[in-house]
Every structure is written in structure tokens, then in C-alpha cells.
Amino acid sequence: MTLAAAAHPGFLSPSGVEIAFLLIGLVTFGAAVMTVTTKQLVHAALWLVVTLGGLAGTYLLLTAEFIAWVQVLIYVGSVVVLLLFGLMLTKAPIGRSPDADSGNRWVALAVALAAAAALVWVVVDAFRTTWINLNGTAAQGSTKITGEVLFRHWVLPFEALSVLLLAALIGAIVLSRKTTPSETEEQS
Secondary structure, three states, X not given: OOXXXXXXXXXXXXXXXXXXXXXXXXXXXXXXXXXXXXXXXXHHHHHHHHHHXXXXXXHHHOOOHHHHHHHHHHHHHHHHHHHHHHXXXXXOOOOEOHHHOOOOHHHHHHHHHHHHHHHHHHHHHHOOOOOXXXXXXXXXXXXXXXXXXXXXXXXXXXXXXXXXXXXXXXXXXXXXXXXXXXXHHHHO
């Protein structure tokens, strides 16, 4: 046995954190599948809450507490509420919607499986020999390192996302407005 192999734990002796990571990953995966397969839009939004909550749990297990709370506050708290708000304002059908089924389930499933396989292959290949020291002086999940990376490289995408969400909210409000008979006469 080499010294490098002895320094890192193997896959045959999982720790409690690895077992919890696997269980949370399975719940998150199941909730994600339910999110995209349910025919009721409100149920899909609620399954999305479970999915995003599972991701926050995995961030906690990876000692990235700041990212976990950002996940809960922004995605679970804001994005899902905005999604539900948009569903209610646009008077989208709450129950089963025949318009939500295009009949291309098998094509969509094939594309989804191919994309998932490609993503798993790329991630496994990229991080095959990478070991992250979570006990170091500057752990990768710490607030200081995360803040430096976010404000150095990811400011523009976050700002673009906020503008997109604002535009979606304004669009939902405009679509939900009722036109009065006097407004209809003025427009013609």
C-alpha cells in the first residue's frame, strides 16, 4: 500500500457524513424527479422546495454553511415564492394541465439521460484525483473564500439573474391586471 493511498480514506469504509450525503442526495434526486414529472404546477413548485432544501443540506455536509444559508434564503425563500406568486397572478391552472404535456416524454427522457451521463462523466473525470482539505486554515467553503470568489468572478451573473427575476415579476403583474371597460374603449 502506498503512502498516498493510506492518507485518504477509501470507498469501502464510508463515514457517517458520507452516508448522510448519500441519503440526502437520494432524497434530493427523488424530489427533482418528482419536480419534473408531476403534472400539477403547484406540486412541482413544492417538490422544488424539497430539492433545493436537499441541496442546502449537502452544502452543510460539505462545511459550506454560508452557501447553504444563501441557498435557503435566496432559492427556497425567494425564487420559489416568486414562482408561486407568478402562478397565482397569471391564473395558471392549479390542477392537472393537459397543456403541460407535449407527448414527447421519451425524447425528453433520452435527452435528459444523455445530459446526466455527460455531466456525471465530466465531473468524475475532472475531480477523480482531487481531495479537498476541509480542515485547513482557509477551507474552501468558508465565508471569506466564498465571498472573494463571488465578488471577483460571479457578480455579473448574479446581477443578471436579479434583473431577470424582476422582469418576471413585473410581467406577472402586467398579465394579471384586469382591463376595465373604459380602458378597452380607450385602446380601440
